[in-house]
Amino acid sequence: MKCSSDISNRIKRSEGQLRGILKMIEDEKGCKEVVTQLSAVRSSIDRIIALIVVNNLKELYESEEYSDKEIEQAVDLLMKSR
Secondary structure, eight states: OOOOHHHHHHHHHHHHHHHHHHHHHHTTOOHHHHHHHHHHHHHHHHHHHHHHHHHHHHHHHHHTOOOHHHHHHHHHHHHHTO
16 A cells, blocks of 8 residues: 555644643643544544545556455445544
8 A cells, every 4th residue: 555645744743633632631731622632633533544545445446456345345444433
């Protein structure tokens, strides 16, 4: 699987958000603020997962070397991330 720079950048952004959340916890910020930021990271990760699976499906489709099982596995991955 190729990891596009867009996906890599999104992962780095999520990593930065997580570091920020750790700092919030160390600074004893409120529960609501921390949970709000954690929810944002979770949404970001869900989008990254979807992008990775979609890119993989595109590669399979373009190569015309895919099976129904591979398509089912990709759909399962998307469903699992929700």
